Amino acid sequence: INDGVTYLDHPQPYRATKAVSVDAELVKVNFKHLPFISPEALSAGLQNTMENYGKVCQIRLYRESGTGIFEGEATVIIDITPPDNAMRDDGNPYYMPLRRFIEFDNWGQKFPASWKNCPPICRYCSKEGHRGRDCPKLDPVECYYCRQTGHIQRNC
Numbered sequence: 303i304n305d306g307v308t309y310l311d312h313p314q315p316y317r318a319t320k321a322v323s324v325d326a327e328l329v330k331v332n333f334k335h336l337p338f339i340s341p342e343a344l345s346a347g348l349q350n351t352m353e354n355y356g357k358v359c360q361i362r363l364y365r366e367s368g369t370g371i372f373e374g375e376a377t378v379i380i381d382i383t384p385p386d387n388a389m390r391d392d393g394n395p396y397y398m399p400l401r402r403f404i405e406f407d408n409w410g411q412k413f414p415a416s417w418k419n420c421p422p423i424c425r426y427c428s429k430e431g432h433r434g435r436d437c438p439k440l441d442p443v444e445c446y447y448c449r450q451t452g453h454i455q456r457n458c
Contacts, residue, residue, distance in 0.1 A: 322359065327383045329356065331400065332416045333376045337409070341372065348378055351406045354398045356380030402430040 306315030360379040384396035403412040425434045442451040
């Protein structure tokens, strides 16, 4: 279990992992633009932060195949199924809901996160839940042809 099994055509060992319940709701969270710090410190930061969102099942740091240098990307697989009869003292759900920008406890810095079916993020105001074309901070578009709002001349 600790050493794993190594095959000739694949130099990295395959290791055993704990079985997951059939009812588990697993989410693979992808991170980009992570700091270039030691792998141990980065794994510890990911572990501490992601425990707020679910039970951490796996952390994978992506490295360049030839040199083994960290690429600034990682994935964390979490189980967001709350434990039986588990509630927080303040009445909130046991795990916090996932957000598009996750603040790391150790560094006080936010990093972008994505997962399957995650909410869209606005490229204009950087808030989640809407896209740039629907951003409430943008002024309504005005047509240069008829001077009405809501469309452009090409669609007039």
